[in-house]
Amino acid sequence: MxxxxxxxxxxxxxxxxxxxTTELNFSSPFELLVAVTLSAQATDVGVNKATDKLFPVANTPEAIYALGVDGLSEYIKTIGLFNSKARNVIAACKILIEQHNSQVPDNREALEALPGVGRKTANVVLNTAFGQPxxxxxxxxxxxxxxxxxxxxxxxxxxxxxxxxxxxxxxxxxxxxxxxxxxxxxxxxxxxxxxxxxxxxxxxxxxxxxx
CATH class of the missing domain: 1.10.1670.10 (Helix-hairpin-Helix base-excision DNA repair enzymes (C-terminal))
Structure with missing residues (x-):
């Protein structure tokens, strides 16, 4: 061509x-990171149903980390692979709090170092949250x-x-x-x-x- x-x-x-823009519902880079992590092998519609209940209750690394794996799982149990996704999100929240001042990093290396974040997820966050090509x-x-x-x-x-x-x-x-x-x-x-x-x-x- x-x-x-x-x-x-x-x-x-x-x-x-x-x-x-993405069809995932989000209002911050952190919400987008969580939503994209949850979207692996799941539909955007299914993820939105879960995050529409989760984010009003917890939408910061500290708040979601405080839920723990079991608490987070209750919100996302309608999504495939929710147990492993909950573990990854909680582990990622810990790293964001301890290493990034609770902010989502805007570079690939730091994003891909987060549990549950591969190249595709990093690309979505870099593009949709930070406007990178x-x-x-x-x-x-x-x-x-x-x-x-x-x-x-x-x-x-x-x-x-x-x-x-x-x-x-x-x-x-x-x-x-x-x-x-x-x-x-x-x-x-x-x-x-x-x-x-x-x-x-x-x-x-x-x-x-x-x-």
Whole structure:
């Protein structure tokens, strides 16, 4: 795919949604960190149902740490893998309190040192909380990048690097939100809605549907 096509793809996505953001509910970098940690192998809707009850009660490292693993588990038990996630969040809160003055760090190395925080989670926090041009490649972005030809790759890191290289700079900060939303609602895994897709004419997918 050439750079002119890529530019037009992101121009149209921006035109349709000028200010994209995550569908996770949050009001601070710490709330976002917790929500993204909980979202692994879970839906944003499911995470929001849990955090909508949790955050009014505890939304700082100290407050959540005070709940303990058992107390936190009660709020998040509807989410998959809630026991291990509760342990990770409590352990991360301890580190934030002791090493970061209870603030979420804005650099990758410090974020990835937190329990339960991998590269993808760090990328979401760096991008959505701190406005850094990172690419949090999830299953949706991986699929859309390969299917459309925007940034084909064999694994998520390869796709991430290609996106950072090929997405025009003016779109970089918002690009991962556009791609996630496009994959979630239009370029779906089993039934891509090519017929109503805004970028169908620019896409390299060979098996387009009429939906």
């Amino acid at each position: 050439n750079k002119e096509k890529r530019y037009e793809i992101f121009r149209r996505l921006r035109e349709d949604n000028p200010h994209p 990172t690419m949090a490649v999830d299953t949706h972005i991986f699929r859309v990048s390969n299917r459309t030809g925007i940034a084909p790759g064999k694994n998520v890191l390869e796709v991430e690097k290609k996106l950072l290289k090929h997405v025009p700079k003016e779109f970089l900060v918002d690009a991962h939100h556009w791609l996630i939303l496009h994959g979630r609602y239009v370029c779906k895994a089993r039934s891509p809605q090519c017929g109503s897709c805004r970028i169908e004419d620019l896409c390299d997918y060979k098996h387009k549907t009429s939906d």
